[in-house]
Amino acid sequence: xxxxxxxxxxxxxxxxxxxxxxxxxxxxxxxxxxxxxxxxxxxxxxxxxxxxxxxxxxxxxxxxxxxxxxxxxxxxxxxxxxxxxxxxxxxxxxxxxxxxxxxxxxxxxxxxxxxxxxxxxxxxxxxxxxxxxxxxxxxxxxxxxxxxxxxxxxxxxxxxxxxxxxxxxxxxxxxxxxxxxxxxxxxxxxxxxxxxxxxxxxxxxxxxxxxxxxxxxxxxxxxxxxxxxxxxxxxxxxxxxxxxxxxxxxxxxxxxxxxxxxxxxxxxxxxxxxxxxxxxxxxxxxxxxxxxxxxxxxxxxxxxxxxxxxxxxxxxxxxxxxxxxxxxxxxxxxxxxxxxxxxxxxxxxxxxxxxxxxxxxxxxxxxxxxxxxxxxxx
Numbered sequence: 001x002x003x004x005x006x007x008x009x010x011x012x013x014x015x016x017x018x019x020x021x022x023x024x025x026x027x028x029x030x031x032x033x034x035x036x037x038x039x040x041x042x043x044x045x046x047x048x049x050x051x052x053x054x055x056x057x058x059x060x061x062x063x064x065x066x067x068x069x070x071x072x073x074x075x076x077x078x079x080x081x082x083x084x085x086x087x088x089x090x091x092x093x094x095x096x097x098x099x100x101x102x103x104x105x106x107x108x109x110x111x112x113x114x115x116x117x118x119x120x121x122x123x124x125x126x127x128x129x130x131x132x133x134x135x136x137x138x139x140x141x142x143x144x145x146x147x148x149x150x151x152x153x154x155x156x157x158x159x160x161x162x163x164x165x166x167x168x169x170x171x172x173x174x175x176x177x178x179x180x181x182x183x184x185x186x187x188x189x190x191x192x193x194x195x196x197x198x199x200x201x202x203x204x205x206x207x208x209x210x211x212x213x214x215x216x217x218x219x220x221x222x223x224x225x226x227x228x229x230x231x232x233x234x235x236x237x238x239x240x241x242x243x244x245x246x247x248x249x250x251x252x253x254x255x256x257x258x259x260x261x262x263x264x265x266x267x268x269x270x271x272x273x274x275x276x277x278x279x280x281x282x283x284x285x286x287x288x289x290x291x292x293x294x295x296x297x298x299x300x301x302x303x304x305x306x307x308x309x310x311x312x313x314x315x316x317x318x319x320x321x322x323x324x325x326x327x328x329x330x331x332x333x334x335x336x337x338x339x340x341x342x343x344x345x346x347x348x349x350x351x352x353x354x355x356x357x358x359x360x361x362x363x364x365x366x367x368x369x370x371x372x373x374x375x376x377x378x
Contacts, residue, residue: 002311003357008146008174008290008348009315014199017243021236031233032222045233048242055245056191056208057182064207064228065238069173069194070098072207073140075218075229076169076190077102080138081110082216087137090115090166092123094147094330099140099171111135116333121150121281129160136166143175143186147317147330147346148281149290151179158187167213173197177248178256178287183208193245195237200244204237251351258351259288262358266291266347269362275369280331280344292331294344298372303345310364315346 029041046060053060066072077099081087088111091103103112113131115123123141139161141152154170161168169190172181177198183191188208195204209215209228221230248255270277270293280292295303300316307314317328327341335341347361 001360002313003353003360004313005347005349005353005357005361006313006315007350008149008197008346010196010202011199011350012352013196013201013240014244014247017200017240017247020243021240024239025236027235029235031235032224041235044235045238048235048238051242052206052238052245055181055242055249056176056193057184058208059211061226062183062208062211064209064225065233065241066205066207066229067203068196068205069096069171069192070205071219071229072192072194072205073098073169073171074102075207075215076192076209077106077138077140078218079215079228080167080169080190081106083214084135084137086135087111088133088135089113089138089140090128090131090136091140092117092142092152093333094121094123094145095140095142096146096171096173099142100329103140117150117330119281119334120285121145121148121334122152122285125153125156125160128157132160132164132166136164138167138169138190140169140171142171142173143181144172144179144287144290145281145330146174146290147328148292148334149174149286149348150281151175151285151287154186154188162187174287174290176245177252178259178289180252183210189213195241195244198244198248200240201237204234204241206241255351256288258353259349262349262353262355263288263291263347265355265358266349266361269358270365273362273366275362275365280334280340289350290346290348292344292346294331294340296340296343297369298343300343300345303368306368307364310367312361312364315348316344317346 029037031042031045049060049063053063090113093114094117117123144151167189170188171192173194176193189210191208193206196202217228219230224230278294331341331344
């Protein structure tokens with residue numbers, strides 16, 4: 001038996017969505033062509049963009065379609081930075097690599113403030129407020145942390161920034177499909193999403209850009225995407241993205257209930273089997289599908305390998321650090337503890353999972369723990 005429990009890294013492509021997209025593959029035209037086939041493709045593109053916009057309560061002309069959230073985050077940050085002479089930025093040191101590393105690069109030229117997280121996984125909105133400067137132009141804070149599932153105080157931050165005037169950039173990749181993502185309610189000026197986190201394809205995402213905000217293109221060429229992102233649009237994947245977003249929004253309540261049941265069962269089984277563990281962050285302030293667990297009796301690298309051999313597929317942190325097991329920068333920020341960062345594992349659940357899957361995960365963890373205890377390898 002094998003169990004995939006790494007849905008925060010990526011989700012399987014919904015087969016029904018894939019079938020619908022393939023059935024529509026005959027509409028292959030370039031939306032920029034002026035003949036009938038091109039115009040038909042453009043009409044499809046406009047229709048999909050409208051549906052995508054509706055899913056987050058945005059306007060169609062506020063949606064910039066990209067190759068994914070990494071490009072969208074880069075476009076948001078660098079696109080705003082390019083339009084200012086002496087800008088100051090604020091972000092956190094628990095962001096996804098596409099935000100964190102982008103700001104680290106910019107810090108060589110610009111003033112960037114990195115905020116740390118508390119042990120509950122959240123940043124302090126008051127600390128953020130005190131970090132604002134007259135020249136602060138952009139604040140980037142993720143909605144839900146991709147490693148711990150901790151929900152950030154985005155509504156409180158939005159109110160602070162509204163009074164100040166700085167723009168608010170929200171990475172909502174791990175939020176959409178698990179929480180309500182409404183750009184108006186959030187108070188977001190820029191917001192990013194990814195298709196492959198919501199049972200859509202890899203290679204498609206978006207940047208929401210509030211109407212009226214100036215943004216410099218980072219990929220130049222033609223006038224695609226309102227001249228914000230050049231390149232012929234991937235109509236098939238955009239259709240799949242719109243379908244995945246509609247489905248995720250329509251079934252959000254049902255899915256999150258199932259995810260929470262899986263998560264609670266997992267924690268309860270660890271307790272019942274007397275496997276020593278601690279949840280990183282505050283489980284009461286986390287999204288339904290992610291839990292990050294500290295096992296002080298083994299190294300994450302060993303545990304990942306042992307679980308993989310047992311057919312359990314999990315991650316030590318962000319999938320963007322693939323091929324390496326490094327101390328989680330998120331756990332280090334929360335606890336200032338290198339050892340804890342090296343002994344923590346992320347489990348991320350799905351509505352597709354069954355109770356038997358959770359039982360199998362806990363059973364394999366129990367076997368590994370007992371073997372280590374017996375051999376005195378802890």
